[in-house]
Amino acid sequence: MGQVVLKGINKFFDGVHAVKDVNLQIRDKEFMVFVGPSGCGKTTTLRMIAGLETISSGDISIDGNVVNELAPMDRDIAMVFQNYALYPHMTVYDNMAFGLKMRKFERSEINKRVLEAADILGIGELLTRRPRQLSGGQRQRVALGRAIVRHPRVFLFDEPLSNLDAKLRVQMRVELKKLHLRLGTTAIYVTHDQVEAMTLGDRVVVMKDGVVQQVGEPLELYNHPSNKFVAGFIGSPAMNFAAVTVTEANGSLIAENSGLRIKLPDETAQRLRGRIGREVMLGVRPEDLTVAGGADLGHPCFDAVIEVVEQLGSEILLDMKVGESIMVASVEPTAGVSVGDKLRVAMRPSRLHVFDPQTEAAI
Amino acid sequence: MIEGARWRKWVFFYVPMALFLLFLLFPFYWMVITSVRPDGELYRPWNSINYNPFWTWKPTADHVRYLFEETLFASWLWNTTFIALASTAISLVCGVAAGYALSRLNFPFAGSLGTAIFITYLVPQTLLFIPLAEIIRNYRLGDTPWSLILTYPTFLIPFCTWIMMGYFKAVPKELEECARIDGASRWQAMLYIVIPVAIPGILSAGIFAFTLSWNEFIYALVFLSSPEQKTVPVGVTSELIRGDVFYWGPLMAGALLGSIPVAIAYSFFVEHYVAGLTGSVKG
Numbered sequence: 235m236g237q238v239v240l241k242g243i244n245k246f247f248d249g250v251h252a253v254k255d256v257n258l259q260i261r262d263k264e265f266m267v268f269v270g271p272s273g274c275g276k277t278t279t280l281r282m283i284a285g286l287e288t289i290s291s292g293d294i295s296i297d298g299n300v301v302n303e304l305a306p307m308d309r310d311i312a313m314v315f316q317n318y319a320l321y322p323h324m325t326v327y328d329n330m331a332f333g334l335k336m337r338k339f340e341r342s343e344i345n346k347r348v349l350e351a352a353d354i355l356g357i358g359e360l361l362t363r364r365p366r367q368l369s370g371g372q373r374q375r376v377a378l379g380r381a382i383v384r385h386p387r388v389f390l391f392d393e394p395l396s397n398l399d400a401k402l403r404v405q406m407r408v409e410l411k412k413l414h415l416r417l418g419t420t421a422i423y424v425t426h427d428q429v430e431a432m433t434l435g436d437r438v439v440v441m442k443d444g445v446v447q448q449v450g451e452p453l454e455l456y457n458h459p460s461n462k463f464v465a466g467f468i469g470s471p472a473m474n475f476a477a478v479t480v481t482e483a484n485g486s487l488i489a490e491n492s493g494l495r496i497k498l499p500d501e502t503a504q505r506l507r508g509r510i511g512r513e514v515m516l517g518v519r520p521e522d523l524t525v526a527g528g529a530d531l532g533h534p535c536f537d538a539v540i541e542v543v544e545q546l547g548s549e550i551l552l553d554m555k556v557g558e559s560i561m562v563a564s565v566e567p568t569a570g571v572s573v574g575d576k577l578r579v580a581m582r583p584s585r586l587h588v589f590d591p592q593t594e595a596a597i
Numbered sequence: 598m599i600e601g602a603r604w605r606k607w608v609f610f611y612v613p614m615a616l617f618l619l620f621l622l623f624p625f626y627w628m629v630i631t632s633v634r635p636d637g638e639l640y641r642p643w644n645s646i647n648y649n650p651f652w653t654w655k656p657t658a659d660h661v662r663y664l665f666e667e668t669l670f671a672s673w674l675w676n677t678t679f680i681a682l683a684s685t686a687i688s689l690v691c692g693v694a695a696g697y698a699l700s701r702l703n704f705p706f707a708g709s710l711g712t713a714i715f716i717t718y719l720v721p722q723t724l725l726f727i728p729l730a731e732i733i734r735n736y737r738l739g740d741t742p743w744s745l746i747l748t749y750p751t752f753l754i755p756f757c758t759w760i761m762m763g764y765f766k767a768v769p770k771e772l773e774e775c776a777r778i779d780g781a782s783r784w785q786a787m788l789y790i791v792i793p794v795a796i797p798g799i800l801s802a803g804i805f806a807f808t809l810s811w812n813e814f815i816y817a818l819v820f821l822s823s824p825e826q827k828t829v830p831v832g833v834t835s836e837l838i839r840g841d842v843f844y845w846g847p848l849m850a851g852a853l854l855g856s857i858p859v860a861i862a863y864s865f866f867v868e869h870y871v872a873g874l875t876g877s878v879k880g
Contacts, residue, residue: 286774307780319771323793332789333779380779 235297236387236420237262238283243292245278245444252278254444256292260422265414267423267435270467275444276424277392283422284313284390296387307336312381313390316397318373320365320380326352327361330379344383351382354413371402378410382417391423395430407433428468432456440464462594465517465587471551474523474561476516477591480509489516493557496534499583505597506588514597517587520551523563525571526580533580538563540575554579632660632850639845660846661854670851672825673832678858680742680828681810684749688806691750692757693799697787699758700765701773711762718755725751726819733820744820745828749810756809757802764798765791800866808859829855 238260245253253275260266268276281287283294285306293300301309312333321329327348334344352358355375365373374394381389394410395403411434414421425431431438432452440447440455440463448460452468459465465473478489480498487503487510489496498506506514526535538554538561545567552563552571556579563579571577588597631639633656641648664670698704699711729748738744768791776786792799817831824836833851837844 284774284778286777306774306778307782311778313775313778315771315775317769317771319769319775321772321776321790321794323796332776332781336776336780336785380775384779 235262237297238388238420238422239293239295240279240283241293241295243279243282243294244290245275245282245287246290247278252444253282256444256446258439258446258449260420262420263418265411265421265423265434265436267425267431267438268441269425269428269431269438270441270447272426273443274441276426276439276441278444279441280390280392280422280424283388284311285309309388310386311388311390312384312386313392314377314381314394316393318365318377318397320373320376322365324364325361326357326363326365326368326376326379329365329376330383333380333384347383347385348379351379354382354416355379370398371406374398374406378413382413385419387420389419389421391421393425394423396425396427403430410434428470432468438468440467442467458596459587460596462515462517462589462596465589465596469519471520471562471564473517473519473587475589476556476559476561477513478516479513480506480511482510489514491557491559493555493559494536496536496581499534499586501584502586502588509597513591515589515591515594517589518561518581519585520562520564522582522585523561523565524580524582525563525565525569526578533583534586535578535580538577538579540571540573540577543571543573628849628853628856631845632853633657634846635659636846660850663844663847664850664854668836668847669825669827669832670829670854673827673829674854676742676826677811677828677830677855680745680749681807683742683746684753684810685803685806687746688750688753688757689799689803691754692761692802692806693792693795695754695758696761697765697791700762701770701791711759714755715759718752718759722752722815726815729816730819739820740822740826742826745810745813745816748816748820749813753806753809757806760802760805761795761798764795764802768794804862804866807862811855811859 238258240256240258240260243253243256244251256275256279258266268279270276278287282289285301285304289302293302295301296309296311321332324332330348330351331344334347339347348361349358352361355378357372357375357379360368360372360376365376368376374397377394391410395406398406407430414434423430423434425434432455435452437450438452438455439449442463448455448464450458455464455468459468462475466475476491476494478491478494481488481490487498487506489498526533536556538556540552541555541560542551542553544551544553548567549564550567550569550571552565554561554563561579565571589595590597630651630653634653635655635657636659638649638653638655643650695714699707699714729751733739733744733748738747772790772794773786776790777783781789812830813828814830817828818835821827821831824832827835829851833848833855837848837851
């Protein structure tokens with residue numbers, strides 16, 4: 235079992251309100267990812283669950299028991315830190331065995347569990363080494379092993395992959411996912427990398443300035459962001475935004491600004507009926523923009539001038555000037571385009587997002 | 598290293614280096630050569646025909662023998678060792694505990710308390726010995742090793758605390774947090790994780806404290822009076838300079854023998870000691 239419930243959690247640091255009224259239910263066996271920019275309170279929330287920070291107000295319970303006052307050691311959790319936090323004076327074996335020794339496990343049981351974890355992580359031949367003799371990836375595995383041997387109810391990960399180089403990070407990400415499928419232990423994972431959040435999480439919590447912005451499955455966040463922040467944070471390259479005014483012409487709604495004039499598709503228009511004459515924020519993902527061709531007839535289109543062409547191999551990123559603003563489009567690698575080209579860009583009508591410019595909430 | 602023509606290397610590196618070494622090592626050389634030079638050579642006038650101050654062809658152990666047979670040098674050595682070890686031990690225990698508390702426990706005024714402790718280290722001993730002498734007299738500790746073992750920590754504890762504070766701050770907090778999640782209490786986390794990781798820092802604090810108390814002069818001069826209680830620095834200078842007569846041979850032999858333990862302490866721990874000063878924690 236490993237169900238974690240956060241009820242009305244607040245945290246103040248010297249008068250700074252770091253975490254604001256967080257309510258969350260993390261289900262048993264779930265892989266929950268906290269994501270957000272630095273200073274958004276995600277790590278603080280994790281540390282409160284771990285018991286490393288006190289809670290200013292609210293309740294944290296694990297499997298129904300409130301753990302607010304419990305010491306970290308009594309919460310039956312294991313944590314993996316960003317800088318690994320391996321004990322430098324101990325061998326890999328002793329690093330992994332330390333938690334079990336502290337809990338007075340039998341020597342034979344300790345041995346069994348350490349070897350088992352080493353086997354899972356493929357670090358069997360490193361057991362007699364010291365942390366400083368290991369590479370970054372190996373250290374990360376040892377840190378994972380130290381958490382696994384304890385068979386805790388909940389794993390807590392604090393940006394565990396951010397000290398690894400890009401290639402290794404992708405590799406360890408896959409291994410973490412496999413590990414979770416194999417062990418089935420509830421995991422709470424903090425990262426600032428939205429790719430990690432999308433790929434690892436069963437559900438993702440997006441935080442900003444101590445406030446939970448949205449909780450949902452990765453695709454739900456991607457397809458239906460609840461506000462402009464989530465829309466801009468999830469997805470890479472980031473969503474394009476344009477401030478437009480809604481007007482009515484011949485019974486259909488038009489969104490326009492200085493460089494843009496598009497007819498809104500019916501489905502979007504429905505939601506904007508009440509906002510004729512007012513400004514809204516239009517959002518469209520780079521991958522939902524295409525170079526207009528015959529097939530896009532009837533799709534909303536606009537003119538753009540290419541400023542930068544970024545070849546990624548599998549796709550091309552076009553930085554385009556649209557009126558006063560810059561938009562990024564991700565197009566097929568076969569598109570023959572070059573800097574300075576004027577072209578007509580089409581957007582997929584069903585993938586248009588609109589946000590309120592004041593509250594930034596999705597409309 | 599300096600790059601370029603060979604002569605540049607010589608002018609800017611080897612020659613200055615050699616001069617510096619000469620400057621640094623000459624006093625030691627002088628001490629060694631004087632301590633093995635027979636009295637006949639030592640007191641030879643400078644204008645005599647066979648005057649040769651930098652070398653001797655007839656080295657002798659007479660001065661060392663004189664030290665051990667005619668003076669209480671052996672007891673001075675023992676006194677110094679005992680006093681230095683005891684005061685270092687006391688200071689290390691207090692310094693490690695205080696350094697840990699000041700760097701890791703969040704209590705009000707921890708920062709200003711740390712500064713205050715450091716300021717006490719800056720009070721000159723030449724002023725502090727006067728009130729301390731009063732205390733020593735009141736507790737009837739005068740002329741016993743305890744007068745020094747208990748007063749040396751007045752400057753050693755601030756010193757050790759300050760070094761350990763810096764060192765503990767360099768030990769990543771996560772190590773301790775991880776240990777506490779792993780099931781260790783605060784004490785266990787300190788004992789099994791933080792202190793072993795801080796061993797280089799503790800060693801360097803210990804070596805410094807040992808050296809300071811080994812070489813300490815003014816308290817030893819004031820608080821000890823009988824010859825058999827004295828420490829090496831005080832014993833050598835007070836018993837081997839009689840009036841205006843300097844017993845140069847035994848004096849230098851005493852200085853040499855007195856500096857050997859410190860030299861050993863340094864060279865033995867030098868690796869740890871350097872690591873301690875740079876505060877490196879290999880994670």
